[in-house]
Amino acid sequence: MRGLCAAKTQQLLRLIHSVSPVPAARWRAATSRLLSSSSSPEEDATGSLMLRHLTSKIKATGPVSVAEYMREALTNPVMGYYVKKNMLGTDGDFITSPEISQIFGELLGVWVVSEWMAAGRPKQLQLVELGPGKGSLASDVLRVFTQLQSVLSGASVSLHLVEVSPLLSRLQAQTLVGTGSTEAEREDEPVYRHGRTAAGLPVSWYRRLEDVPPGFSIFLAHEFFDALPIHKFQRTERGWREVMVDVDVDKPGQLRFVLAPSPTLASTTLVQRDENREHVEVCAEGGVIIQQLARRVAEHGGAALIADYGHDGAKTDTFRGFKGHRLHDVLASPGCADLTADVDFAYVRRVAGMGVACLGPVTQRSFLKNMGIDARMQVLLRNCGDQSTRQQLIGAYEALTDGAKMGDRFLFFGLLHPRRLAAPQTAAGLKLDKKSPAQLPVAGFTEIHFS
Numbered sequence: 001m002r003g004l005c006a007a008k009t010q011q012l013l014r015l016i017h018s019v020s021p022v023p024a025a026r027w028r029a030a031t032s033r034l035l036s037s038s039s040s041p042e043e044d045a046t047g048s049l050m051l052r053h054l055t056s057k058i059k060a061t062g063p064v065s066v067a068e069y070m071r072e073a074l075t076n077p078v079m080g081y082y083v084k085k086n087m088l089g090t091d092g093d094f095i096t097s098p099e100i101s102q103i104f105g106e107l108l109g110v111w112v113v114s115e116w117m118a119a120g121r122p123k124q125l126q127l128v129e130l131g132p133g134k135g136s137l138a139s140d141v142l143r144v145f146t147q148l149q150s151v152l153s154g155a156s157v158s159l160h161l162v163e164v165s166p167l168l169s170r171l172q173a174q175t176l177v178g179t180g181s182t183e184a185e186r187e188d189e190p191v192y193r194h195g196r197t198a199a200g201l202p203v204s205w206y207r208r209l210e211d212v213p214p215g216f217s218i219f220l221a222h223e224f225f226d227a228l229p230i231h232k233f234q235r236t237e238r239g240w241r242e243v244m245v246d247v248d249v250d251k252p253g254q255l256r257f258v259l260a261p262s263p264t265l266a267s268t269t270l271v272q273r274d275e276n277r278e279h280v281e282v283c284a285e286g287g288v289i290i291q292q293l294a295r296r297v298a299e300h301g302g303a304a305l306i307a308d309y310g311h312d313g314a315k316t317d318t319f320r321g322f323k324g325h326r327l328h329d330v331l332a333s334p335g336c337a338d339l340t341a342d343v344d345f346a347y348v349r350r351v352a353g354m355g356v357a358c359l360g361p362v363t364q365r366s367f368l369k370n371m372g373i374d375a376r377m378q379v380l381l382r383n384c385g386d387q388s389t390r391q392q393l394i395g396a397y398e399a400l401t402d403g404a405k406m407g408d409r410f411l412f413f414g415l416l417h418p419r420r421l422a423a424p425q426t427a428a429g430l431k432l433d434k435k436s437p438a439q440l441p442v443a444g445f446t447e448i449h450f451s
């Protein structure tokens with residue numbers, strides 16, 4: 001963290017230091033998930049129903065792309081994993097950073113406020129979260145907003161959640177607005193649920209980003225893009241071929257990967273001409289959402305902060321499944337396990353286009369350190385009396401920042417309005433060009449890429 005940006009972030013951090021450690025229930029829930037891995041009878045039934053559904057689809061129309069398989073397994077409106085399952089509960093399949101510690105959401109909250117300030121404190125601030133899980137991240141960010149009321153005074157703040165899962169939207173509503181949320185009467189309403197937080201802030205739920213109203217917005221997407229369907233391609237002697245999912249004729253009731261015998265529309269349009277890897281994954285659906293974010297940021301102002309496990313265009317086969325905290329065969333019991341793939345940030349940067357500035361990716365460890373996680377930890381530890389909460393805080397800090405845990409695996413990436421680069425900090429003497437990336441005055445980031 002450097003110069004004016006560091007000073008501004010530290011000032012904001014000081015204002016939230018009166019918030020004490022949040023009760024440890026979340027962390028206990030998260031750690032107890034490590035112990036659960038068996039499937040329930042209900043899950044087994046969903047798994048076999050989904051398998052039957054996919055098998056008859058493949059028998060009727062031929063092998064499906066990995067993207068189609070993933071879309072069905074995760075978001076089929078009746079049997080999809082995200083639609084049916086609370087994967088983040090005590091019987092869940094994985095832990096995410098906002099569930100591990102309040103500090104994560106608090107630092108992102110500080111980032112949101114500092115970006116709003118850097119944009120000239122616009123009258124309207126829409127906080128938009130994509131894939132909010134249990135609502136913990138949004139809840140921690142809103143607590144920061146309350147602490148920073150004096151800074152935000154005069155701004156009309158609203159929260160907008162893009163969530164495909166009705167089950168998770170109910171959990172988010174419980175966390176954020178208690179029992180006071182109302183469901184839309186008609187299924188095709190763009191806002192399918194709405195409510196108000198205890199502080200009176202309006203909260204709206206949407207299935208798709210395009211339904212969120214235009215306006216100055218800060219977008220957060222934590223472990224959202226890795227859940228979107230990917231296409232997989234393999235280089236062969238005859239050119240690129242798409243990896244498809246077929247029924248396994250030798251093993252009844254099982255699925256297998258096959259290569260499409262000839263080019264598919266996806267393999268001819270999604271693989272770059274100069275691609276030098278042997279195997280490539282492309283998340284076209286994620287690409288469309290990135291383009292929407294970039295367009296919104298360019299047209300209406302604001303920023304997007306994307307945090308996910310990912311790489312900068314070098315990895316090949318990252319498609320994997322998680323169940324009960326263990327790696328799980330991606331083709332076994334579809335609909336009962338999480339399916340995920342690393343986010344390719346080189347692709348994200350490419351599709352974001354010329355209208356926005358791209359920041360990062362930087363590691364989670366670097367981002368959180370730049371945002372002042374060490375100072376925040378010291379204050380929380382000082383304010384915390386009992387030994388077990390101290391141990392939990394330290395364990396959570398290590399999980400978030402240790403390179404071998406989440407610190408290096410997760411990356412942070414930002415999209416900013418280009419005007420942001422001409423902010424007062426630049427006039428104050430910080431030179432922004434490709435050759436001096438270390439002087440970038442954006443909290444959390446240490447490097448910049450120009451599209």
Ligand SMILES: C[S@@+](CC[C@H](N)C(=O)[O-])C[C@H]1O[C@@H](n2cnc3c(N)ncnc32)[C@H](O)[C@@H]1O
Pocket residue numbers: 075082088096097098099130131132133134137162163164165168207221222223224227228
């Ligand atoms: C891996 S969870 C991450 C949850 C949360 N961000 C966290 O870090 O704890 C993915 C989230 O994205 C939502 N989701 C998945 N696919 C989606 C889609 N196509 N549209 C909207 N939400 C989606 C899931 O329901 C879930 O809330």
